Amino acid sequence: MRFNIAGTILLSSVFLVLSSLGCTKKATLDYGLKVEETLRINLSQEPPSLDWHKSTDTTSALIEYNMMDGLTEFDLKDPELSVIPALAESWSPSNNSKKWTFTLRKDVKWTDGKAFEAQQIIDAWERLLNPETASQYAYFLFSVKNAEEYNTGKIKDFSKVGVSKNEQGQLVVELKAPMSYFPSLLTHHATYPIRLDVIKEHGDRWTDPENIQTLGAFKLKIWDHDKALVLERNDGYYGAKARVKNVYGYMINEYSTALGLFESGRLDYQNTIPGNELATLRTQPTFRESPILGMYYYGFNTRKKPFNDVRVRKAFLYAIDRRQITDLLGGDMSPLSGWVPKGMFGYQENVGIQYDPEKAKKLLKEAGYEDPSKFPRIVLGFNSNENHQRIAENYQAQIKKNLGVQIELQSEEWKVYLNRVRTDTPDIYRMGWLADYPDPDNFLNLMTKVSENNHTGWSNPKFDQLIDQGSSITDKEERRGIYLKAQKILTEEDVPVHPIYSMVSHSLVSERVKDFPINSMDKVVLKGVSLK
Amino acid sequence: MKALIRKASFLPLGLFALSVVWTFLGYELPAVLLGAFIFTTLGYFSFYVIENHLSTYVFRRVLEAAFTIFVIASLTFLLLRLVPGGPFDEEKALPPEIKANIEAKYGLNDPLWKQYVNYMGGLVQGDLGESYKYVGRPITEIIASALPTSIQLGVYALLVAYLLGLPLGVIAASKHGEWLDSALMIVAISGVSLPSFLVAPLFVMLFSFTLGWFEPALWMGPSYYVLPMVVLGIRPAAGIARLTRASVLEVIRSDFIRTAKSKGLSWRKVLFKHVFRNSLVPVLSLAGPMVAGILTGSFIIELIFAIPGLAKHMVQSVTNRDYPLVLGATLLFSILLVVANLLMDLVIAMIDPRVKFT
Numbered sequence: 001m002r003f004n005i006a007g008t009i010l011l012s013s014v015f016l017v018l019s020s021l022g023c024t025k026k027a028t029l030d031y032g033l034k035v036e037e038t039l040r041i042n043l044s045q046e047p048p049s050l051d052w053h054k055s056t057d058t059t060s061a062l063i064e065y066n067m068m069d070g071l072t073e074f075d076l077k078d079p080e081l082s083v084i085p086a087l088a089e090s091w092s093p094s095n096n097s098k099k100w101t102f103t104l105r106k107d108v109k110w111t112d113g114k115a116f117e118a119q120q121i122i123d124a125w126e127r128l129l130n131p132e133t134a135s136q137y138a139y140f141l142f143s144v145k146n147a148e149e150y151n152t153g154k155i156k157d158f159s160k161v162g163v164s165k166n167e168q169g170q171l172v173v174e175l176k177a178p179m180s181y182f183p184s185l186l187t188h189h190a191t192y193p194i195r196l197d198v199i200k201e202h203g204d205r206w207t208d209p210e211n212i213q214t215l216g217a218f219k220l221k222i223w224d225h226d227k228a229l230v231l232e233r234n235d236g237y238y239g240a241k242a243r244v245k246n247v248y249g250y251m252i253n254e255y256s257t258a259l260g261l262f263e264s265g266r267l268d269y270q271n272t273i274p275g276n277e278l279a280t281l282r283t284q285p286t287f288r289e290s291p292i293l294g295m296y297y298y299g300f301n302t303r304k305k306p307f308n309d310v311r312v313r314k315a316f317l318y319a320i321d322r323r324q325i326t327d328l329l330g331g332d333m334s335p336l337s338g339w340v341p342k343g344m345f346g347y348q349e350n351v352g353i354q355y356d357p358e359k360a361k362k363l364l365k366e367a368g369y370e371d372p373s374k375f376p377r378i379v380l381g382f383n384s385n386e387n388h389q390r391i392a393e394n395y396q397a398q399i400k401k402n403l404g405v406q407i408e409l410q411s412e413e414w415k416v417y418l419n420r421v422r423t424d425t426p427d428i429y430r431m432g433w434l435a436d437y438p439d440p441d442n443f444l445n446l447m448t449k450v451s452e453n454n455h456t457g458w459s460n461p462k463f464d465q466l467i468d469q470g471s472s473i474t475d476k477e478e479r480r481g482i483y484l485k486a487q488k489i490l491t492e493e494d495v496p497v498h499p500i501y502s503m504v505s506h507s508l509v510s511e512r513v514k515d516f517p518i519n520s521m522d523k524v525v526l527k528g529v530s531l532k
Numbered sequence: 533m534k535a536l537i538r539k540a541s542f543l544p545l546g547l548f549a550l551s552v553v554w555t556f557l558g559y560e561l562p563a564v565l566l567g568a569f570i571f572t573t574l575g576y577f578s579f580y581v582i583e584n585h586l587s588t589y590v591f592r593r594v595l596e597a598a599f600t601i602f603v604i605a606s607l608t609f610l611l612l613r614l615v616p617g618g619p620f621d622e623e624k625a626l627p628p629e630i631k632a633n634i635e636a637k638y639g640l641n642d643p644l645w646k647q648y649v650n651y652m653g654g655l656v657q658g659d660l661g662e663s664y665k666y667v668g669r670p671i672t673e674i675i676a677s678a679l680p681t682s683i684q685l686g687v688y689a690l691l692v693a694y695l696l697g698l699p700l701g702v703i704a705a706s707k708h709g710e711w712l713d714s715a716l717m718i719v720a721i722s723g724v725s726l727p728s729f730l731v732a733p734l735f736v737m738l739f740s741f742t743l744g745w746f747e748p749a750l751w752m753g754p755s756y757y758v759l760p761m762v763v764l765g766i767r768p769a770a771g772i773a774r775l776t777r778a779s780v781l782e783v784i785r786s787d788f789i790r791t792a793k794s795k796g797l798s799w800r801k802v803l804f805k806h807v808f809r810n811s812l813v814p815v816l817s818l819a820g821p822m823v824a825g826i827l828t829g830s831f832i833i834e835l836i837f838a839i840p841g842l843a844k845h846m847v848q849s850v851t852n853r854d855y856p857l858v859l860g861a862t863l864l865f866s867i868l869l870v871v872a873n874l875l876m877d878l879v880i881a882m883i884d885p886r887v888k889f890t
Contacts, residue, residue: 030752046666048665048666048667049666049667049668051667051668054667054668055667056622131633131636132633132637133633134630134633134634134636134637134638135630135633136620136622136626136630136634138630138633139626139627139630142627148629151629151630151633152629203668204667204668204669205668207668225669225674225677225840226677226678226840226844227751227840250750250838251838251840252749252750252838253835253838253844254835254836254838256733256836257748257749257835257836257837257838258838260736260740260741260748260749261748261749261750264740264741264748413617413851414617414851415615415616415617415618415621415851415853416615416616416617417617418617418621418622418623419616419617419618419621420616422621422625431623432623433623433624436624452625452626452627452628453624453625
């Protein structure tokens with residue numbers, strides 16, 4: 001009898017649950033999108049933040065670049081990536097490129113219909129620079145007058161910072177020092193306009209699909225954390241409308257999983273490919289390869305023996321045949337002897353030290369190491385990764401063969417390694433750099449005395465002065481000459497660094513996709529893409 | 533009274549089964565069903581605890597658990613700070629003034645004791661802080677969105693483990709010494725020894741790309757659930773089969789089985805009513821540790837099958853030095869483990885009258 005009571009309760013709860021069937025949704029992830037109008041890409045991970053003032057990673061940037069525009073953008077069809085108008089119709093420098101005036105488009109509307117105006121840029125820059133925002137990319141605008149002071153709290157009044165609007169609604173920017181490439185900085189998402197009213201209303205949740213306001217070719221439709229993200233065509237876009245209706249972003253971290261989905265036709269774009277897969281994939285029609293503005297290099301700790309001696313550093317550079325390393329990687333990277341990557345303005349093939357083992361031996365002798373076994377114990381540090389390991393082993397073998405010197409390899413977990421490089425720099429350390437903006441200044445600046453990324457302990461006032469000079473000049477050929485001089489100091493005379501190769505990006509693009517953008521900034525701008 | 537308790541166990545078990553079927557069909561679990569399940573389970577256990585005068589025992593266990601979790605939180609907090617490299621160390625080094633702004637925002641420039649006190653203070657109020665990596669997202673929200681998937685996967689895998697392991701173990705034991713026994717045990721040993729990062733791609737190749745039966749990755753519905761849950765469940769299944777077999781063999785030899793047989797009961801009845809029931813105890817006591825194994829083992833599975841669960845955060849948050857997320861995930865796993873162990877101990881006591889709590 002008692003059991004019957006339990007049975008009744010069970011039955012009635014089953015009934016209750018079944019009756020609520022109508023109000024539960026099926027937990028699928030396809031969101032009712034049609035495959036034929038949806039481009040399916042792999043984002044590889046959950047975008048850490050879609051707040052374009054706070055995000056610092058490439059996944060978030062990919063989404064931001066498709067749903068927002070800046071004052072300027074790159075002409076992705078131009079190999080030198082010239083800067084062309086976007087939200088700004090035109091701009092002109094004055095006062096020796098210390099002051100810039102931008103005329104803004106008047107036909108731009110945000111997704112909620114509100115008009116775009118200069119104040120939204122000023123709001124954005126205030127927010128970016130405000131110490132409370134704690135934006136990592138705040139330094140992007142440090143070239144603006146008093147911006148750095150505002151960010152460090154030395155100035156509290158934002159009206160003293162060099163950005164304002166004039167009566168014609170133009171944006172006027174005053175810089176600390178002349179800077180010829182300033183408009184190219186404005187292609188970066190950190191400098192994009194923002195809707196302060198939206199942020200005030202929704203706080204940290206302003207980037208949720210139901211709150212966010214954007215003005216780019218796509219708008220954020222769905223952001224199902226850790227599962228998927230969907231962009232939808234913005235029909236109110238001021239420029240040429242996007243050709244594909246939806247972009248579906250998967251968040252698949254594991255390469256082999258993504259490849260499985262790609263090969264079975266469930267994915268249209270995959271952009272990270274492990275080195276050992278390149279040889280097999282290269283033959284397929286879906287394989288894409290493009291040089292990008294990035295480089296891979298080793299730095300020497302010049303603070304202590306043996307690399308405090310320039311002859312030893314030079315000996316190491318002469319002892320390495322970079323071609324062996326790039327062949328080993330099989331990714332068609334170009335060996336790089338200068339300090340500006342291939343494909344960028346200022347790149348010079350012949351600058352820097354080339355392979356010459358005889359010269360290497362001679363220099364080592366001159367430095368007092370007649371007997372290589374007396375050479376101090378040196379450590380080559382890198383972060384644990386298959387490719388870094390292969391490169392380091394090859395470097396080790398070449399040095400052993402050509403100089404007779406034994407190098408010890410030391411690999412560490414990424415953040416441990418970063419900490420090591422900063423606090424206890426190995427004799428030789430691995431690093432890389434990807435362009436923030438396509439200007440040689442972005443690369444040469446790394447090795448100035450004040451740069452946080454210069455871990456070599458080396459500095460040269462003449463070099464620093466050339467870099468300052470280079471950024472202030474507008475004449476292209478004159479700049480080229482200055483950057484050549486600077487590269488010679490860095491890679492021929494003082495050699496605190498050992499550039500190894502210029503990077504290449506690899507991706508898989510399905511055959512049903514047309515006009516997928518491939519460019520040297522590795523920017524995935526999808527508005528021109530269409531599906532067959 | 534005892535009989536009633538036994539009968540009432542149908543309620544939570546039934547609801548549990550219903551929930552499993554429900555979610556497996558690809559529907560979101562309605563709050564009513566989840567609520568009813570939790571309510572009846574808790575009710576059932578409380579009833580059992582009170583009825584058997586176990587309240588002091590359970591209370592003590594809960595206190596112990598709270599202390600354990602406090603120690604885990606403190607140790608994790610301190611150990612994290614001892615690991616070199618901070619959350620905002622990036623390849624592109626930040627200017628010091630910008631780093632200072634960030635550290636000020638997250639209170640990372642406070643003395644360590646103050647950070648600890650702040651964290652513990654928040655913890656007591658159920659506030660786990662905000663993620664450093666996923667800017668502006670509270671840890672509780674990240675966990676709340678990832679945990680259901682992880683539990684779903686874990687429960688399916690556990691069911692696969694028991695539904696495969698128990699019958700196989702009993703069959704092997706009843707055919708003790710015959711070829712079927714040896715064959716099953718060879719399969720079981722291979723099941724234990726093959727790592728899931730090997731089994732998973734093999735299964736995907738076979739069942740997804742070659743046969744086309746199931747989806748190769750993602751977590752969208754029944755055909756997506758099958759491969760991950762089987763791959764995750766297969767190792768514990770093998771362990772359970774071996775343990776069940778050993779346990780059944782031991783029980784078969786005991787006196788009360790001989791008595792049962794001599795009473796004239798059929799062999800099938802003896803096997804399922806007397807032998808099986810009594811061999812369950814060691815197998816069930818394995819469930820607590822197994823929950824831990826399945827939860828931590830699911831990291832590889834979540835990665836390979838691109839499942840949006842919590843195990844991924846558990847590992848990646850360490851790589852990112854996302855202190856609040858590491859702490860949140862660690863605490864959650866500890867709590868799950870502690871609760872699973874306590875419940876299993878109670879279940880065993882229900883099944884085996886010989887078990888006495890002190």
